[in-house]
Amino acid sequence: MEKLLEVKNLKTYFTLKSDRIGSRPEVVKAVNDLSFDVNKGEILGIVGESGCGKSTLGKTILKLNHKTEGEILFKGSEIFDLNDKDLKDLRRKMQMVFQDPFSSLNPRKKVGSLLAQPMQIHKLGTKEEIDAKIDEIMKEVGINPVYKGRFPHQFSGGQRQRIGIARALMLNPEFIICDEAVSALDVSIQAQVLNLLLDLHDKYKFTYIFIAHDLAVVEFISTRILVMYLGKIVETAEKKELVGNHFHPYTKALFDAFPATDPKGRDERATVLMGDVPSPINPPSGCYFHPRCPRAMDKCKLEYPPLKEVSPGHKVACWLHE
Amino acid sequence: MDKDAYSSRKLASDQNKDILLSMEDISVSFYTHRGIVKAVRNLNLQIKKGETLALVGESGCGKSVTAHTINQLVPMPPGKIESGKVIFEGRNLLDLDDKEIASLRGDRISMIFQEPMTSLNPVFRIGDQIADVFMAHHDIKKDEAMEKTVKLLELVKIPAPERRIKDYPHQLSGGMRQRAMIAMALASPEPGLLIADEPTTALDVTIQAQILRLINELKQDINMSVLLITHDMGVVAETADKVIVMYAGRKMEEADVYSLFENPSHPYTQGLLNSLPSNKKYTNATRLEAIKGTIPDLLTIGNECPFENRCPHAMTVCRESFPDKTELADGHSVWCYFVDGKGKE
Numbered sequence: 001m002e003k004l005l006e007v008k009n010l011k012t013y014f015t016l017k018s019d020r021i022g023s024r025p026e027v028v029k030a031v032n033d034l035s036f037d038v039n040k041g042e043i044l045g046i047v048g049e050s051g052c053g054k055s056t057l058g059k060t061i062l063k064l065n066h067k068t069e070g071e072i073l074f075k076g077s078e079i080f081d082l083n084d085k086d087l088k089d090l091r092r093k094m095q096m097v098f099q100d101p102f103s104s105l106n107p108r109k110k111v112g113s114l115l116a117q118p119m120q121i122h123k124l125g126t127k128e129e130i131d132a133k134i135d136e137i138m139k140e141v142g143i144n145p146v147y148k149g150r151f152p153h154q155f156s157g158g159q160r161q162r163i164g165i166a167r168a169l170m171l172n173p174e175f176i177i178c179d180e181a182v183s184a185l186d187v188s189i190q191a192q193v194l195n196l197l198l199d200l201h202d203k204y205k206f207t208y209i210f211i212a213h214d215l216a217v218v219e220f221i222s223t224r225i226l227v228m229y230l231g232k233i234v235e236t237a238e239k240k241e242l243v244g245n246h247f248h249p250y251t252k253a254l255f256d257a258f259p260a261t262d263p264k265g266r267d268e269r270a271t272v273l274m275g276d277v278p279s280p281i282n283p284p285s286g287c288y289f290h291p292r293c294p295r296a297m298d299k300c301k302l303e304y305p306p307l308k309e310v311s312p313g314h315k316v317a318c319w320l321h322e
Numbered sequence: 323m324d325k326d327a328y329s330s331r332k333l334a335s336d337q338n339k340d341i342l343l344s345m346e347d348i349s350v351s352f353y354t355h356r357g358i359v360k361a362v363r364n365l366n367l368q369i370k371k372g373e374t375l376a377l378v379g380e381s382g383c384g385k386s387v388t389a390h391t392i393n394q395l396v397p398m399p400p401g402k403i404e405s406g407k408v409i410f411e412g413r414n415l416l417d418l419d420d421k422e423i424a425s426l427r428g429d430r431i432s433m434i435f436q437e438p439m440t441s442l443n444p445v446f447r448i449g450d451q452i453a454d455v456f457m458a459h460h461d462i463k464k465d466e467a468m469e470k471t472v473k474l475l476e477l478v479k480i481p482a483p484e485r486r487i488k489d490y491p492h493q494l495s496g497g498m499r500q501r502a503m504i505a506m507a508l509a510s511p512e513p514g515l516l517i518a519d520e521p522t523t524a525l526d527v528t529i530q531a532q533i534l535r536l537i538n539e540l541k542q543d544i545n546m547s548v549l550l551i552t553h554d555m556g557v558v559a560e561t562a563d564k565v566i567v568m569y570a571g572r573k574m575e576e577a578d579v580y581s582l583f584e585n586p587s588h589p590y591t592q593g594l595l596n597s598l599p600s601n602k603k604y605t606n607a608t609r610l611e612a613i614k615g616t617i618p619d620l621l622t623i624g625n626e627c628p629f630e631n632r633c634p635h636a637m638t639v640c641r642e643s644f645p646d647k648t649e650l651a652d653g654h655s656v657w658c659y660f661v662d663g664k665g666k667e
Contacts, residue, residue, distance in 0.1 A: 159616070186381055188597045189380075191598075194599065198608065221599075253528055257527045257528045260600070261559055261600050261601055263560070264580070266559065276498070277495075
């Protein structure tokens with residue numbers, strides 16, 4: 001399989017302003033030493049609770065954030081080493097779809113000019129070619145091209161998200177990062193947009209990174225899943241393996257916590273994970289999950305476990321697997 | 323004379339002994355500059371003591387407006403309650419004046435909201451805010467109210483409550499804030515109805531599981547009734563006893579939670595369950611069975627079934643009028659011409 005993206009020991013830290021003179025500034029380790037690959041044509045789902053660094057990771061991969069350390073190789077070249085011109089060329093191939101279709105579209109621009117902008121910025125095509133492309137893409141995402149003279153507020157949330165997807169498609173990208181792309185939508189609309197993303201994947205063989213907090217959505221759309229907790233990968237595997245054979249207590253807790261769509265047996269459900277997600281400013285010692293882990297041992301309090309391969313493609317960071 | 327009034331009220335309450343709240347033929351509209359939005363239309367519902375009723379539906383279905391009608395939180399104008407009664411313990415709440423309804427709010431009828439950070443006052447300590455609720459309704463001293471507050475925080479499982487009462491809202495995590503909100507809602511000698519408006523939507527899923535479990539336990543321990551407003555069928559399956567599915571201001575289906583999930587009968591309920599990627603039928607599927615189209619603009623809906631333009635079974639009659647109730651089984655009703663068989667040629 002061809003690797004499209006390689007992430008090696010990536011760290012993204014943010015330094016907070018110190019609130020007292022002379023005190024040491026606090027550092028948020030949003031992405032803390034991550035390594036993984038994304039293969040061409042796959043849908044990698046990244047799932048985790050708030051503060052786990054999943055969105056920061058997505059932005060860092062597109063160089064919308066700085067990185068503190070590590071490498072991000074897109075088709076073998078480090079994106080942080082590219083000069084402006086090469087980076088601009090590269091950005092044609094990598095696009096992003098955002099969560100909130102209300103704030104990610106400029107309210108003062110008509111849909112037609114919102115969609116024309118990516119091609120104008122990259123100086124691609126004549127006016128007629130751009131127009132034709134807009135019609136084609138709008139049809140592709142299920143919006144009648146006669147509406148291109150409308151403003152974003154004249155569309156519903158689901159239609160706006162389709163416009164956000166259309167904008168990402170205008171430059172024929174190879175790689176799209178969807179950051180909580182369906183979480184602001186009503187469930188009936190969410191299902192439509194998920195189907196659309198899958199249709200586009202089948203037709204154009206895009207590679208997706210699909211970031212979401214909703215395990216059911218990630219489980220449905222992904223081919224491979226990566227579970228994050230406080231800036232670290234706790235477990236990653238092919239979807240079938242992760243769903244059927246997850247090992248990390250946190251992954252298990254996530255699956256258990258997710259409400260089943262069946263009231264039967266709800267009173268005998270597995271125990272609920274106690275405690276809160278700790279602050280990424282002062283993560284606990286040892287394994288970050290140990291204060292909430294039902295199976296924590298002494299060793300877990302002292303040392304962070306390495307991410308180890310337990311079967312081909314299935315990696316877990318947990319001392320229980322020693 | 324007082325005694326007579328008392329016994330007649332007692333008699334009335336004996337007849338509907340189990341029913342805590344009933345809403346009869348409630349219609350609520352909003353008069354906007356674009357026209358009249360009929361947010362809730364001819365809605366009936368009943369909540370028994372110790373029962374959780376879930377109102378479930380997508381945005382704009384009228385579930386929150388229904389809840390706000392109970393304790394008169396609908397802004398008027400532009401809102402207007404066009405018809406109906408809200409009977410709580412023998413009294414029509416819509417007849418009460420501001421002072422009378424205020425004495426019920428927070429005492430017998432409490433509400434928790436989606437975002438606990440915006441519903442707690444950021445400049446007062448948690449303990450003071452909860453103690454205030456006791457003191458507003460009952461003639462007790464601050465010390466005593468504080469003692470009760472500590473007990474409540476213990477009840478909602480906030481660790482070290484003696485220390486936590488001195489915290490400000492921003493010092494608590496999202497889950498803890500929602501616990502504090504629930505404690506505040508219970509700040510009464512006899513909590514009656516808890517209205518929970520999307521109580522876990524802003525929370526992470528492991529925290530959501532904790533809060534849902536807490537609400538379930540409390541309901542059993544203190545025999546409180548819960549009106550749960552949510553868009554999430556998963557939350558419904560975990561907590562509700564009875565369910566009302568709403569769409570564009572109308573009740574589409576009503577059932578106990580087990581029948582609803584076992585035998586969803588309205589095409590909208592079926593579509594809603596099919597839209598969930600967590601539905602068991604999708605284990606090896608490559609596409610979801612989505613409902614086509616979008617929710618109609620409430621301004622343009624007349625007397626037709628509002629789901630008609632998205633419904634796979636729509637018939638001519640669906641465009642003409644809204645169907646009557648069809649009872650499928652005890653307590654399981656549906657409002658649909660396709661299900662009741664009328665209008666089929």
